Amino acid sequence: MQVFQHRRDGSVNFYRLWDSYKNGFGEASGEHWIGNDHLHKLTFLGTTDLYVRLEAFSGLWYYAKYSDFKVADESDEYRLSLKAGSYEGNAVLYVPKCLFILLKMKVFQHRRDGSVNFYRQWDSYKNGFGEASGEHWIGNDNLHKLTTLGTTELYVRLEAFSGDWYYAKYGDFKVADESDGYRLSLKAGSYEGNAGDGMDNHGSTDPSGMKFSTIDRDNDNAPALCTFARQGAWWYNQCTLTNLNGIYGNGTCLTTETCNFWYLISSSYVGVKTSYIMVRRLENQFYCASCKSSK
Known part of the structure; x- marks a missing residue:
């Protein structure tokens, strides 16, 4: 399991330009983005899942998992793809035109x-x-x-x-x-x-x-x-x-x-x-x- 984004306290600015997201920023021990070039390589090494784990300010935890996670290279602007209908979890699901929330x-x-x-x-x-x-x-x-x-x-x-x-x-x-x-x-x-x-x-x-x-x-x-x-x-x-x-x-x-x-x-x-x-x-x-x- 490779973490490619982590946020926990707002100590790192995530409102950045293209090259910053391309190359990555922050430290692996704290808030960071691994870099889109690296993310592309990670998702083309074989079959990969996207796993998102979230903690609300209430202290409740949520997760979302998707299959066949791919991020294209820079020539295709790091296009994201996921297997349709593969969602598992208790957080959120993006589908065309609407955001659906699973409410507990x-x-x-x-x-x-x-x-x-x-x-x-x-x-x-x-x-x-x-x-x-x-x-x-x-x-x-x-x-x-x-x-x-x-x-x-x-x-x-x-x-x-x-x-x-x-x-x-x-x-x-x-x-x-x-x-x-x-x-x-x-x-x-x-x-x-x-x-x-x-x-x-x-x-x-x-x-x-x-x-x-x-x-x-x-x-x-x-x-x-x-x-x-x-x-x-x-x-x-x-x-x-x-x-x-x-x-x-x-x-x-x-x-x-x-x-x-x-x-x-x-x-x-x-x-x-x-x-x-x-x-x-x-x-x-x-x-x-x-x-x-x-x-």
């Missing part, structure tokens, strides 16, 4: 340090904000697409400031499109976990069945704005026992009940230190995420 577990909300403001308006939650490497919301349009590709679960992983970890899982997780206010639905009675059932089975505080609300779009069932009362954005009913997009931490927000809390962890409005809210796919299906030229 996708983080759509992450908080860890309060560096990103989550008290935002409708369009911000619609389109998403933050960076995948840090605190972020993936966007309600994307969340709708992810939850309508097949059977999906909602998986919530939470760390308290004590260092203890909790989780909650629900079946048949769906988020409607914008015309229905990104309405949330979960399978009744499907809760599993140790965080407490904060999303279903509590009547007037259940997010399940509710439209999404932001400071400029009130879709809750409360007499006053839950987005103002909780200083967040969520599938508020008559407010909620969960407020993971509220104010980060345990300062003033604790007494005003506006922290990023999951109430049933401690029967209090204490915020959580870390949150991951994820979509988990139950089938191995592919999603056309973005159309591209087949050139």
Whole structure:
């Protein structure tokens, strides 16, 4: 197995000219590109596979493998070829005109340090904000697409400031499109976990069945704005026992009940230190995420 590209920390600039990629750059012990001349020679020594191994910032690992991997010489501009239909793995598959993503577990909300403001308006939650490497919301349009590709679960992983970890899982997780206010639905009675059932089975505080609300779009069932009362954005009913997009931490927000809390962890409005809210796919299906030229 010969590594021809490695990246791990951004220490090497990969935005380079033709000759740099032709000859290679970086050090084999760190970030590098082996060089297209060398890559051509390696792939014409016999039958070769392309093997790609990737680590997401979440810590999850993915791979993709293709057969009959060849890179032509410079006269053919290092043209890439792979055996059609040979893909194996859990990462990505390029086919003509579309990029398909095999989805297992996708983080759509992450908080860890309060560096990103989550008290935002409708369009911000619609389109998403933050960076995948840090605190972020993936966007309600994307969340709708992810939850309508097949059977999906909602998986919530939470760390308290004590260092203890909790989780909650629900079946048949769906988020409607914008015309229905990104309405949330979960399978009744499907809760599993140790965080407490904060999303279903509590009547007037259940997010399940509710439209999404932001400071400029009130879709809750409360007499006053839950987005103002909780200083967040969520599938508020008559407010909620969960407020993971509220104010980060345990300062003033604790007494005003506006922290990023999951109430049933401690029967209090204490915020959580870390949150991951994820979509988990139950089938191995592919999603056309973005159309591209087949050139």
